[in-house]
Amino acid sequence: MPVVDIPGSKSLTARALFLAAAADGVTTLRRPLRSDDTEGFAEGLTRLGYRVGRTPDIWQIDGRPQGPPATEADVFCRDGATTARFLPALAATGHGTYRFDASPQMRRRPLLPLTRALRDLGVDLRHEEAEGHHPLTVRAAGVEGGEVTLDAGQSSQYLTALLLLGPLTRRGLRIEVTDLVSAPYVGMTLAMMRAFGVEVRREGDVFVVPSGGYRATTYAIEPDASTAGCFFAAAALTGGEVTVPGLGTGALQGDLAFVDVLRRMGAQVEVGADRTTVRGTGRLDGLTVTMRDISDTMPTLAAIAPFASGPVRIEDVANTRVKECDRLEACAENLRRLGIEVATGPDWIEIRPGRPEPADIKTYGDHRIVMSFAVTGLRVPGITYDDPDCVRKTFPGFHEAFAALRDRLPG
Template identity: 40%
Template sequence: MTDPSTLDGNWTAPVAAEPLDAEIRVPGSKSITNRAFVLAALATAPTRVRLPLDSRDSRLMLGALTALGAHSQSTTDGFLVHPLGPGRLHAEDTVNVKLGNAGTVARFTPALAALGSSPVLFDGDEAIRRRPIGPLLGALRDLGARIDDDGRGAPPFTVHGEGGLRGGQVDLDSSASSQFLSALLLVAPATEKGVTVRLVGDAPPSEPHIAMTLDMLRRYGATIEREGTRFHVAPARLSCPEYIVEPDLSTAAPFVIAAAATGGTVRIAGWPRTTTQPGDWLRSLLPALGAKVTLDETGLTVTGGDSIPGIELDLHEVGELTPVIAALLCFAEAPSVITGVAHLRGHETDRLTALATELSGLGGQVEETPDGLRITPAPLHGGVFHTYEDHRLVMAAAVLGLRVEGVEVENPGTVGKTFPGFTDAWTSMLNT
C-alpha cells in the first residue's frame, strides 16, 4: 500500500461506514525520543536508544547532534548515539544546524553548542522563526553562553561556543513553552556549576513534559532538587547504556478518539501502565465523553458510547491533544468549551485560529476565545481542510472525516513530523 502522506495533493479522509473494531500500534514518543537523544549526547558512553520515533523531527534532532559532534548509527531497533566527547565540537568555520520546524531541536540543542568551541548557526523553516525562544536565549546568556540573534529572540541565531557553559542560577519565564525549562535542565549536568532555575511569570504549560524531563534525567544518573517553582540539577557524569522509548500517546490520541467518534472499539497495543506522557490523560477524559476505557498488560482498549456529551475542559497541561478533541466535540450533543491553551498560538502554527477557521469552514460553529475555543455543534459538510504545515491538524481532519464525507486534507505529508505512516495506519484501522 502506498502511504498517501508521501504524495502531492490532498488526501480524502475516509468515512467510517460502521463502528470500528481495530488494533493499532503507534510509533515511539517524539518527546521521549528527542530527550533521550540529547541526554545520550551528554553521556560519558554510547546509549542504545531502542524503539525511538523515526520521523522528520527525530531525524532533525540526530542531524543537529551530528553537526555538534555527537554521531549516531542505526541498529536493528533504533540508534546507537555516541556522546559529544571530552573535546566537544571544535571547528574554525561556522557549523550549521538545520531546525526544520522542530521545537525540541530549536530549544534543546543551542545549549549543547555552548559546550563546544565553534560558532554554530541555527536556522530552519520560516515557521520556526515565528515560534517563541527569546526567554530561553536570554537565560542561556545568563548561564554563560554567547549568542548573537540581532535582538530577534528567534532563529536565525548563532551560538559562539567558548568551551563550556558556566551554569549557575537564573530566573526564567517559561509560560510560552515548558521546553524552555526542559532545555536548561537537560544541559545542567554538563555545566561547571550545575543549574538552578527559578520560574517567574505564569506557570509553564504541560507539567507532564516537565515531569518527563526530570524522570529521564534521573534515569541517566542526574541529581535533581525541586521545591515548587525552583529546580536545581547538579553537575554529573551521565550514563544510560540502553533506553527503551514508550509508544507516543499523543500520536495515539486520534485513534482512541476515533472509537468515541464512531461508537466502536480501538485497542492501542503497548500503552504503558505508568508514564509521564501527557497523552495518558485521555484515560480519564474518555469516560466523561461516554466511552469505556480498559488498561491491561497488553495495552489500552477504548469503546465509544452512543453519544458524545458537551463538556468544559481545561487543557493547559495537555494542549497538544486540543486539535483532535476539538474535532470530536463538533459531534457532541451540546456546546463545549476548551480553555487554558493560549500557548497553542506559538506552536507549528496558531492552532486556535487554525482550528476555528477550518472547523467553521466545514460548517462548524467554532469561536476563538483568549485562551481556547468555544464549540457549538452544527451540521458539517465536506471541503478542503487546510493544515498549515501542522501535523496535529492533519490528525484533527482525519477525526472529522470519520463522520463527514468529502473532507479533503491539504498537505497530508506534513504528518511525517511525528508519524510518517499515519494515513496508512488510519486507513487500515477503518478496513480491519
C-alpha cells in the first residue's frame, strides 16, 4: 500500500507565519512547507524586521504585537498571493513606510476588495500603478479598528487578511461579508486564530474579532490537502491505493473534501483519525459537482474527467479565473490539446469522455496545472510541460515524489 508523505500545507504555513509574527513571544512551527511561496513569505517577514529562524523541519519566529520592527521596508512578494495579501495588512499595524511589489503573475491578480477595506479602516495605502494591484505602499500608523464591509466573492484571502489583522487593532473589527468563496479556508483561519489565543464570534454574515493580540505557541502544520488530491486522484484513476498520513477527520483544510468527489465517482475512501486512504475500483463515473468551496482541486478533477464513463460538469468555480492563471480556460485548452471535447461558461466547465493523446501542456506558470495533468500522464505516456519547474511554488520535489508513486501503482 503506497504511503505518500505530502509536504506541509501552503495555506496553513502562511497563516501560521502571520500569527507567529503578530504573537507575543517566540512561536515554533513544526513541519512548515518549504517552497517558493512560503520562503517568500518568511523573507518578507525578515525584511519587515522580524527574526525568522529556519531549519528543515522547525521554524521559530520572534513575534511583535505592536507591528513590524522595521520602520521602512521594500518587500517583494514573488508569486505568493498569501504573501501579497497578508503582509500589507500586517504592515499596517506598525509605524513606518512599507512598499510591496510582486511578480508579473501576481501583479495581474486582484487585490482591490482588500485594499478598499483597509482604506475604510483608515490605512494610508496607495497603489502605485494599476488600482487594485501591486505595487503598493502602506504608510502605517497602527489601525484603530471598527466596522467594515467586505466582498470576498473573488477570494477568501481578503477576509482572512482582515480576520488576522483584527486582534492587532486598537478596538477590534466587525466585518460584514457580502459574498464569500472558498468558505472552508475561513474556517481554517478561525481555528488557527483560536490556537493562538483569539476567539472570533460569527453572527451570520458578520465576523466580530476582539482586540488584544495573540499569544505565541508551538504549532504543527498539516500536509497540503490540495496537493494530496493529485495523489488520491492517481489511485482512483489507476485502480491503485494511496494513503496520506496526517490528514484525517480533524483536518483543518476543506480541500480534503475532494475525496468525497472521488467517492461519488466510484472510488473507495476511508478517512481515519490521522490518515486518509483512497482505493480505485476500476471505474470512474461521470457527475455534476459544485466546487465553490474546494476550487483549488478543480484542475485535478478536470484532468481525470476524460476517463469517466460519462460527462463531468464542474460548476460554481468562477473564482478559478483569477488564480495564478485563468484555471478554467487553462484546463479547457489543455484538454483540447489532448483531443478531448470541452465546453466552458462563466463559472463552469464540462468535459466529455474520450481517449487523450500525448501533448505538451501549457502551464501558464501554474503549479496546480502541472500537478493535475501529471495524473492524466499516468494513463497517457508522453505528456510534457512547457514549464515543469513551476511546481517549486508549493512542492519543489513533486516530480520525484509522483514518479516514485507511479512505480507503485498498477500499470
